Amino acid sequence: MYTPIIGILLCNMVYKCTGFEVDGIEFDMSNLGITNANLTNYPIPEDAWKIQLNDNQITYVPINYFKNVSGLLVIELYSNEISDIQDLAFAATPSVGEIILNHNKLSVIKKLMFSGLPHLAVLKLDNNEIHTLEQDCFKENSALQDLTLNDNQVERLPRCIFDQHNHPANLGKDNILHHKSFCKSCDPSNQKSK
Numbered sequence: 001m002y003t004p005i006i007g008i009l010l011c012n013m014v015y016k017c018t019g020f021e022v023d024g025i026e027f028d029m030s031n032l033g034i035t036n037a038n039l040t041n042y043p044i045p046e047d048a049w050k051i052q053l054n055d056n057q058i059t060y061v062p063i064n065y066f067k068n069v070s071g072l073l074v075i076e077l078y079s080n081e082i083s084d085i086q087d088l089a090f091a092a093t094p095s096v097g098e099i100i101l102n103h104n105k106l107s108v109i110k111k112l113m114f115s116g117l118p119h120l121a122v123l124k125l126d127n128n129e130i131h132t133l134e135q136d137c138f139k140e141n142s143a144l145q146d147l148t149l150n151d152n153q154v155e156r157l158p159r160c161i162f163d164q165h166n167h168p169a170n171l172g173k174d175n176i177l178h179h180k181s182f183c184k185s186c187d188p189s190n191q192k193s194k
Helices: none
Strands: 002-005 008-017 020-028 048-052 074-076 098-100 122-124 146-148
Touching: none
Parallel strands: 020 048, 048 074, 074 098, 098 122, 122 146
Antiparallel strands: 002 008, 008 020
C-alpha cells in the first residue's frame, strides 16, 4: 500500500533481506531538493526499514540523523553532493545491511566512517572522487560481501585492508593500480599480487 505524504512516498511492505523478513516502512525522499539545512525537516519514521534520499543536494551525513531508526536495513544516498560522512554517522543503526553512496563527492574513506555496522553486507561507493582508504576503514564490517569502488581515483590500498574478508572487493577498471593489499592475514608471506 502506497501513501503519498507531502511528496514523500511511504510504503508498508514485507522485505526479505539477508535471511529475515521485515514489516515496516520504505521511506522515499528522493528528488525533493533536500539540503543539510532542511534535512531535519524530514524525520525518518521509527519503523522504517529503508530510506531513500537519492537525487538531493545533501553535502554531508550528520552523526545523529539516523539515531531513532534502529531497525533500518537499507540506506540509499546516491546522486547527492556528499563529500563527508561524520565518524559513526551510521552507528545508531547497527542492523543496516546495505548502503548505496554512488555518484557523490567522497574523497576519503575514514577509519570510523562505517564503524558500528557489523551486518553491512553491501557498500556501493562507485563514481565518487575517492583517492584514500584509511587503514582499518572496514575493520568492523566483517559481513561485507559486496564493496564496489568503480570509477574512483584510488591508486593504493592500505596494507591488508580486507584482512577479515575472504574475497576481493569489486574495485573496477581504472581504479586500483597496486593490488598487494589483498591478503588473508597480515603475514607478508600470505600476500597475493594481482
